[in-house]
Amino acid sequence: MAEATLHVFRGDASGGDLKEYKVPLEEGMVVLDAIHHIQGHQAPDLAVRWNCKAAKCGSCSAEVNGKPKLLCKTRMDALPLDAPIVVQPMKTFPVVKDLVTDVKWNYEVNKKIAPFTPKKNAEWRWKQEDIDRVQEFRKCIECFLCQNVCHVLRSHGRTDAFAGPRFLVRVAGLEMHPMDSLNRTKYLKDDAGIGFCNITKCCTEVCPEEITITDNAIIPLKERVVDDHYDPVRKLFRLMAGKKED
Amino acid sequence: MTPDRFETHDVDVLVIGAGGAGLRAAIEASAQGARVGVVCKSLLGKAHTVMAEGGVAAALGHVDPNDSWKVHFKDTMLGGKMLNNWRMAQLHAQEAPDRVRELEHWGAVFDRTQDGRILQRNFGGHSSPRLAHVGDRTGLEMIRTLQDHGVHQGIEVYMECTVTQLQMDGNRVVGAFAYWRETGRFVTFRAKAVVLATGGVGKAYKITSNSWEYTADGHALALRAGAELIDMEFVQFHPTGMVWPPGVQGLLVTEAVRGEGGTLCNKDGERFMKRYDPKRMELSTRDMVARAIYTEVKEGRGSPHGGAYLDISHKQAEVVKKKLPSMYHQFLDFANIDITKGPMEVGPTVHYIMGGVRVDADSGAATVPGLFAAGESSGGMHGANRLGGNSLSDLLVFGRRAGAGAAAYAAKAPAHATLDPAQVSSAERELLAPFERASGPDPYSIHRKLQDSMQSLVGIFRTAEDLERGIEAVAALRREAKAVRVEGSRAFNPGWHLARDLDNMLLISEAIARCALQRKESRGAHARLDYPNLDPSLGGVNSVATMDGEEVRVAQSPLPPMPDELRSLFEPETAGVKG
Numbered sequence: 004m005a006e007a008t009l010h011v012f013r014g015d016a017s018g019g020d021l022k023e024y025k026v027p028l029e030e031g032m033v034v035l036d037a038i039h040h041i042q043g044h045q046a047p048d049l050a051v052r053w054n055c056k057a058a059k060c061g062s063c064s065a066e067v068n069g070k071p072k073l074l075c076k077t078r079m080d081a082l083p084l085d086a087p088i089v090v091q092p093m094k095t096f097p098v099v100k101d102l103v104t105d106v107k108w109n110y111e112v113n114k115k116i117a118p119f120t121p122k123k124n125a126e127w128r129w130k131q132e133d134i135d136r137v138q139e140f141r142k143c144i145e146c147f148l149c150q151n152v153c154h155v156l157r158s159h160g161r162t163d164a165f166a167g168p169r170f171l172v173r174v175a176g177l178e179m180h181p182m183d184s185l186n187r188t189k190y191l192k193d194d195a196g197i198g199f200c201n202i203t204k205c206c207t208e209v210c211p212e213e214i215t216i217t218d219n220a221i222i223p224l225k226e227r228v229v230d231d232h233y234d235p236v237r238k239l240f241r242l243m244a245g246k247k248e249d
Numbered sequence: 250m251t252p253d254r255f256e257t258h259d260v261d262v263l264v265i266g267a268g269g270a271g272l273r274a275a276i277e278a279s280a281q282g283a284r285v286g287v288v289c290k291s292l293l294g295k296a297h298t299v300m301a302e303g304g305v306a307a308a309l310g311h312v313d314p315n316d317s318w319k320v321h322f323k324d325t326m327l328g329g330k331m332l333n334n335w336r337m338a339q340l341h342a343q344e345a346p347d348r349v350r351e352l353e354h355w356g357a358v359f360d361r362t363q364d365g366r367i368l369q370r371n372f373g374g375h376s377s378p379r380l381a382h383v384g385d386r387t388g389l390e391m392i393r394t395l396q397d398h399g400v401h402q403g404i405e406v407y408m409e410c411t412v413t414q415l416q417m418d419g420n421r422v423v424g425a426f427a428y429w430r431e432t433g434r435f436v437t438f439r440a441k442a443v444v445l446a447t448g449g450v451g452k453a454y455k456i457t458s459n460s461w462e463y464t465a466d467g468h469a470l471a472l473r474a475g476a477e478l479i480d481m482e483f484v485q486f487h488p489t490g491m492v493w494p495p496g497v498q499g500l501l502v503t504e505a506v507r508g509e510g511g512t513l514c515n516k517d518g519e520r521f522m523k524r525y526d527p528k529r530m531e532l533s534t535r536d537m538v539a540r541a542i543y544t545e546v547k548e549g550r551g552s553p554h555g556g557a558y559l560d561i562s563h564k565q566a567e568v569v570k571k572k573l574p575s576m577y578h579q580f581l582d583f584a585n586i587d588i589t590k591g592p593m594e595v596g597p598t599v600h601y602i603m604g605g606v607r608v609d610a611d612s613g614a615a616t617v618p619g620l621f622a623a624g625e626s627s628g629g630m631h632g633a634n635r636l637g638g639n640s641l642s643d644l645l646v647f648g649r650r651a652g653a654g655a656a657a658y659a660a661k662a663p664a665h666a667t668l669d670p671a672q673v674s675s676a677e678r679e680l681l682a683p684f685e686r687a688s689g690p691d692p693y694s695i696h697r698k699l700q701d702s703m704q705s706l707v708g709i710f711r712t713a714e715d716l717e718r719g720i721e722a723v724a725a726l727r728r729e730a731k732a733v734r735v736e737g738s739r740a741f742n743p744g745w746h747l748a749r750d751l752d753n754m755l756l757i758s759e760a761i762a763r764c765a766l767q768r769k770e771s772r773g774a775h776a777r778l779d780y781p782n783l784d785p786s787l788g789g790v791n792s793v794a795t796m797d798g799e800e801v802r803v804a805q806s807p808l809p810p811m812p813d814e815l816r817s818l819f820e821p822e823t824a825g826v827k828g
Contacts, residue, residue, distance in 0.1 A: 015740065031494020031583060043693040047744030048737030052292070054460040057500050057579060059389065060295045076582055099431050100741040110293065110400075110408075118401045119356030127353060128365030134358050138383065141358055141390060145294055173397075180356065 004028065007079055008087040009037055011049070015100045021089065022046075028079060034090060035063050035074035038102070050101035058211055061146030065102050066091045071148040071209045074102075093151040106147055112166050115194060119177055122184045129181045140176035140220055142212040143169065149206035149216060155199045166195035168206035168216045175220035178227065188231040191224055200225070255673075256436045260286035260405070261659040262652070263425060263440035265412050265467065268296030269388070269641060270624025271446030272395035273348075273648025274613075274655065278444070279402045281656035286438060287399075288407045288427060290462050294396045297448055297460050298644065301388025302503035302575065304370060304380025305352075305645070306638030307345035311362050312369045313377035318342040320376055323818050325639060328374040328534050329603070329632020330773040331788055331819075332480065335811040336610035337630040341639070341646050348645035349381050357394040359383055371508040372637040374534040380638040385503045385573045391641060410436065412466070413749055414676040415443060415474045415620070416668050422474055422619035423666040426676035430746065433739020435677060437668055441659035444613070444651050445471060445606060445622040450484075450761070453754045454599040454708075455700035458490055458501040464750035465757035467626030471606045472756065472801070476615045478794040479628040479806075481604035481757070482764035483774045485635055486709050488538035490598025492556035497583045499598040502559065502576060504637040506593075507531040509572050511561040513542070514592070515550035521557070536634040536774045539597040543709050546596065556596035562589055597709055601640065603631040603774065604764070607793070612658075613651025619658065623651035629791075633773025683748045689734030692748040699726050699754060707762045712779045716766040723762060727755045756801065763803045764792040 005028040010021040026040045035053055042049045054060040056075045063074040068082065068089050082088050096104035149168035155161050166174075174191060177183050191197045204217045214220070230237040262278040264271045267289035279285045289296065308321040322342035326333050353359060353367065359381050360368040369378045383390040400406075409430035416424035416437070424439045447467030451459025472478055489502040507513070513531050515521045525541040526533035533541075542557045552558055561569055566589035570577050573588070580586040580593055605628035606615050613621040624644045631639060683689070706719030730752060735745045770784035771777050790805040 029495050032496050033583075036496040042743055043697075047691055047693060047735065047747075048742040050741035050743060054291055054295045054297070054462065055300050056460065056497070057300065057575075058582070059386070059575065060299045060460070062291065062295050078582075103431075103741050105431075106292070107408075110406075113397070114400050118397060121354055127350075129361065130365055131361040134361065137358050138360075141383075141393065142386065143393075144299070144389065177356070180358065183356075 007037060007084050009041070010087045010089045011038070011041065011101070012091045013049070013101055014098065016098055019098070023087065032079045033075055034067055034072070034077045034079060034088065037079065038074060038090065050099070050103045052103055059144060061144030064093055064146045064148050064151065066093060071152050073146055073148070073211050076211055093147070095151045095157045108162055109145070109147055109150060109169065112170050113173065116170060116174060116177070117185050117187055117190065119180065119183055120185045121182045125182060127182065133181050136219060137176050137179050139214055140172045142214055143172055144212055145169065146211060148209045148211065152205045152209045154203065154205065161196070161199060164196045165199045168221065170195065171197060171200070171224060172214060172216055172220045175224055178224065186231070188228045192228050192232055197221070197225055197228055256434070257439065258286060258405070258436070259439045259665055260284050261440065262442050262444060262655045263288065263438050264444045264446060265425065265470070266296070266446035266448060266626070267293055267406065268298040268446060268448055268624065269391055269395065269644030270648035270651070271296070271444070272392065272399050273645050274444045274446055274623055274652035275404050276395065276399050276402060277649045277652030278656040279404050281653055283656040283659050286405045286407060286440070288410045288412055288425070288438070290409065290411050290430070292408050293406050294392055296392060297463060298388045298392045298641075300458065300460070300501060301391070301641050302385040302501065303372060303505035303508060304382030304387045304638050305345070305349055305391065305641035306372065306375060306379045306636065307349040307381055307642055308342060308377075308379060309346050309349065309367060309369060309381065311366045316377040316379060319818060321345070321379065322815070324375050325636060326632070326819070328634055328636040330634060330783070331632065332772065332791070332808070333632030334610055334629035334809065335815060336809065337647070339815065340610060340650070341630060341643060344646045345642040348642065348649065352391065352394055352645065355394050355398040357390050359390070370505060371532060372504055373507065373529070373532045373538065374636040375638065380508070382505070384571070385505050385575050387641065411746065411749070412470065413680060414672070415470050416672055417474060418666040418669070420475060420617060422617060424668050426673060428680060431741055433742065433745070435680070437673060439665040439668060441662040441665065442619050442621060442655035444655045445620070445626045446624050446648065446651070447626045449602045449625040450754065450757050451599045452750070453699060453703050453758045455704040456490065456499040457599040458487060458499055459599070465753045466750070467622060468605060468757045468760070469753035471615060471617070471620065471622065472760065472794065472796045474617050474620060475796070476617045476620055477607040478760060479604060479607045479791040480633070480764070481602070481760045481794050482768050482792055483603035483633050484599060484761060485535060485601040485603060485774050486539040486597040487600035488535055488542050488597055489559055489595035491584065492594050492596040493554035494584060500579070500583075501598065501600065502593060502595050503573070504535070506559055506561050506573060506576060509561060510564060511559050513538070514558045514560065515545045516552055517550060521545050521550070534634055535637060539709060540776060542595070543597055552594045554594050556594040558592035559595045560592035562591055601625060601635055603633065603635055604628045608651075609654070611650065612654030613647055614654055614658070619662070621651045621655045623647040633775060680749065683733050683735040683745065686732065686734040689732040690729055692733050692735065692744055692751055695726055695730050695733060696747060696751055699723065699751070699758060702726070703758055707758070707765060710776050710778050711765055712777065713766060716762055719762045720759065720766065723755060723759045727759070730755055759801045760794040760803070763801055764794055767792055767803050767805070
């Protein structure tokens with residue numbers, strides 16, 4: 004039976020290195036299958052997060068041959084098998100153990116976003132086309148691959164000042180919801196640090212849900228921030244047109 | 250040896266599980282003023298509810314104005330072969346519409362009708378289009394909405410934390426013992442009330458749509474705490490799981506494919522459902538469709554990988570991609586199949602357990618003081634077979650009720666009890682023992698054997714002979730698991746976690762097999778080749794499982810009688826269902 008060779012990071016916060024494993028190849032196999040095979044037959048304590056195994060929960064995020072991927076969605080037959088497949092934890096977050104990283108920071112960021120706050124006495128009717136865009140944002144499975152690849156977080160480590168693409172998408176979903184009554188542009192400018200994003204679109208490229216993060220979420224939010232906080236004339240127009248205010 | 254050697258948290262209501270039921274329970278308990286903690290095995294937002302695809306059933310009447318709670322109630326009871334707890338089915342049908350609207354007011358964004366209201370789709374066993382949905386990712390929408398609503402209520406979430414034992418004061422539940430996945434360190438919770446919302450048992454089977462978390466934890470915690478489980482023989486095989494490639498075998502293919510007009514054919518191109526349920530065809534109930542596919546394959550009319558063909562390619566490609574986007578990607582990514590151009594291969598997969606903790610319909614209270622349960626870990630709501638879409642609504646309706654029930658109980662309960670050091674020490678010893686053994690079987694091999702046994706001996710069609718062999722096999726594995734050995738450290742060690750989960754799966758597998766042996770008839774999801782017909786005398790009894798020392802005991806108890814005004818809804822349909 005054909006075999007694949009994997010080099011899997013084994014270690015924890017204090018360090019570690021790549022360990023070699025060989026697994027039998029099966030038709031249609033994904034990298035997570037290979038990791039499970041290693042767990043079940045060679046290294047029972049190999050740590051990996053996973054849940055749905057169907058690219059719907061966003062748990063098994065890691066880096067395969069240096070690229071941010073969901074392990075459950077990465078087919079072995081899409082990788083060159085003449086060289087070892089290198090599987091490592093996401094680089095942006097601190098390693099807990101093996102392929103598991105500490106992603107708690109993301110949950111803290113989420114708490115700071117003002118929640119959905121519906122308009123009072125409004126009728127809850129809208130057209131499908133009015134929510135297509137919001138539904139795109141709500142496809143997010145919180146795999147945090149966009150956070151992992153964003154250079155503001157990955158290279159510059161600015162978790163102190165930048166919420167990251169995932170949470171800009173979340174804010175976009177709230178801001179563009181036809182029933183929401185809040186304005187979050189001050190939060191976007193001062194707390195979420197939207198100005199740090201220089202629209203290199205790395206996040207969009209890695210999104211397994213194919214959310215057009217940069218073009219559909221971040222750029223329109225940047226425009227709102229500019230309108231509200233740097234352009235008094237545009238702000239006046241928005242107010243006169245009945246748009247929401249802080 | 251005092252319990253306070255460990256990190257300890259005091260809460261009024263401890264919710265175990267953070268899927269739809271757990272989060273809804275936590276939100277309600279918190280809204281009632283209780284101090285709430287939620288413990289979950291995974292990260293927040295990853296629970297199996299995200300895998301629910303097709304929709305949430307509620308008689309909103311947006312697509313069919315004639316729909317009503319009474320029709321929904323009737324469909325649910327008939328789908329459950331009248332074994333449902335009538336009061337749960339009634340509350341569920343009555344309250345589901347409010348729960349769905351409430352979700353919308355918390356920010357959920359459902360697909361719309363032409364006139365701008367929540368759109369509803371057809372599903373098996375529902376006599377009107379009834380499922381509010383978001384494409385085929387309704388569960389994700391629900392869990393994200395509850396998660397984002399809940400975090401602003403001051404609910405403490407203990408992520409990647411696993412409860413291994415409930416703590417008792419006499420016969421009363423007063424807390425829980427748990428470990429942190431990340432470090433392996435132990436933690437205790439003192440609680441005035443505990444809500445179990447741990448989902449199902451699918452991982453006891455080889456072919457399942459369930460994730461690693463579905464290891465019967467709540468069922469086992471409840472049984473060991475002295476609670477009763479009911480109807481454990483009713484394990485739902487979802488008719489349509491992927492059959493190929495091997496790595497995704499069992500992965501769910503939403504019933505929405507059939508709801509949107511998908512057809513099922515055998516290898517001869519025959520729409521075989523006409524031989525099993527000519528009236529409802531593909532939109533028959535799940536028990537019927539699963540057995541039909543199984544039978545077609547068994548009799549040599551299956552597809553190349555041992556399934557049936559499910560085809561939606563007669564619909565416009567754009568419609569398929571809009572209404573079933575994750576199915577489109579799932580088949581393209583995993584099986585190289587474009588479902589807008591050709592059929593999928595599908596077969597039955599273990600999806601859900603109708604049985605669970607016996608609860609009071611109105612409050613979610615179990616038969617043990619201080620213990621509550623909701624969602625898949627509770628029993629009674631779905632009877633012998635659950636209708637698609639009735640799970641998400643169940644989570645909302647009874648999650649809320651259990652949260653309210655637990656908060657009300659906690660408000661009247663005495664102050665936190667001191668945890669019994671002997672119980673805490675035994676929980677600790679149990680967890681550490683596998684590290685201390687010099688030799689012993691590894692948990693993965695025992696798990697594989699359990700899955701093989703349950704799949705082949707306690708599966709979709711059952712016989713007394715197979716079930717008896719199944720009970721013996723599980724008993725042997727229980728003995729083997731007592732000697733299990735794990736390697737490595739306590740930090741994020743999946744082998745160790747599986748060793749713990751195995752105990753729960755083994756115990757509950759035994760309960761399933763024993764209940765299945767006891768019910769000598771075929772009803773809903775429980776099909777006996779040696780008793781192929783309904784037995785009217787068994788239509789009035791629940792199976793009950795309890796713990797006696799280390800043994801699982803099964804018995805029967807009469808169903809609560811349905812009031813006449815509800816019973817009259819069924820004349821004359823039930824003539825053939827129940828005596």
